[in-house]
Amino acid sequence: MAVQLSDTDRVKVSTEVAEEFIEAYYTALNSSSARNTIASFYIPPIPGTTPSRNLPIINYNGDLSNDGSTFQTKFSEMPYAFYEAQSVNVQVLNPCIDPNGAKSRKEAERNMSLAVQVSGNVRLNERKEGPLRGFSDDMVIVPNKEAAGGKGTGKTGEGRQWLIQTQNFRFVV
Template identity: 50%
Template sequence: MATPLTETEYTKIATDTAERFIDSYYSALSGARGSIKTFYVPTITQDNGRGLPNITYNGELFLDAASFQDRWEKEMPRTHVEVQSVNVHVLNPTTKPTEGVKRKDAERSMSLIVQVSGSMRIGQPKEGPLRGFSDSFVLVPNAELGKQDHGRQWLIQSQTFRFVV
C-alpha cells in the first residue's frame, strides 16, 4: 500500500507542476499557437448545460479550446509574456481514490488552482507597451494520458484571463 502524501509533498508537487505548466503554456501562446487546444480538457457538456473547459478571456467566454485557439491564431497579433508571479494551491488533494495505488498515480490525483500575474506585450515582442494581466487556472490530471506518459500530464479545466489597468 502506498504511503499517503504529506502536506510538504503536496506543496512541492503543486509548485513544480505549476512552474512547468506555466512555462509551457505561455511559450505556446507566444510561439506554438497550433498547440494551444492541447492544454485543455476535452470538451464536454454537463447535465446543467454548462460545458468544460470553461475559458474566459478578458470577459469573453469560449465554448471550447478549439475556438479559443482559432481566435488566438487568426486574430491575436504576436505576443510576448513576462510572468512575474505564480501562486498555486492544491484545490482537491484526491480527485479519485488513491488507496493502494502507486505513489506516482497518487501524485497525479489532485486538482490545482494556479494564479498568475505578469505583463504581455502585444504586436512587438521587444519594444512597445506592456499590459498587466491576471490569469487563473484550475488544472486537473490528464485522464487520457497513456501508459507511456505521452501528452500533457495536466490540463486546464477552467481559465479566467483579464488585462489589468
C-alpha cells in the same frame, strides 16, 4: 488502500507541476510556431447539465469559450502578444480527486486538482517595443487521464500531463 501524500509532498509536487505547466503554456502563447498547440492544454469538451456548466470554461478578457480548439482559433486571430509570467502561486484545490484511485505514490501525485494564479506583463503587437500591460490569469489544472476522455500521456510520456479545466484571463488596466 489508497496512498496519501503528506502536506509537504503536496506542496512540492504542486509547485513543480505549476512551474512546468506555466512555462510550457506561456511558451506556446509566445511562439508563432507553437500557437497551433494551444488546444492541447485544455481538457476535452465535457457537456454539462446546462450550457453554462460545460467544461472547459475559458474566459479570456470576458470572451467565453467552452472548447480548447475554439479558443485556439480565436487566439490565432488576435494580434501578436508576448506574455511574461512574473509570479506564480499554486494551491492544492482537491487533494484527492478519486479516493480509490491512488495505489502508488506516482498515482497519488496525479490525483489532485490545482488552482494556479499567474500575474505578469504582456507586450502587445511587438515583443520588445509594444505597449506593456499587466495581466492576471487564474486557472484550475487537473491531471490528464485517459479515463477522463483525454489523450493521456501515452507509454512514452508524450502529451500533456496536466490540462486546464477552467481559466479566467484578464488584462490589468
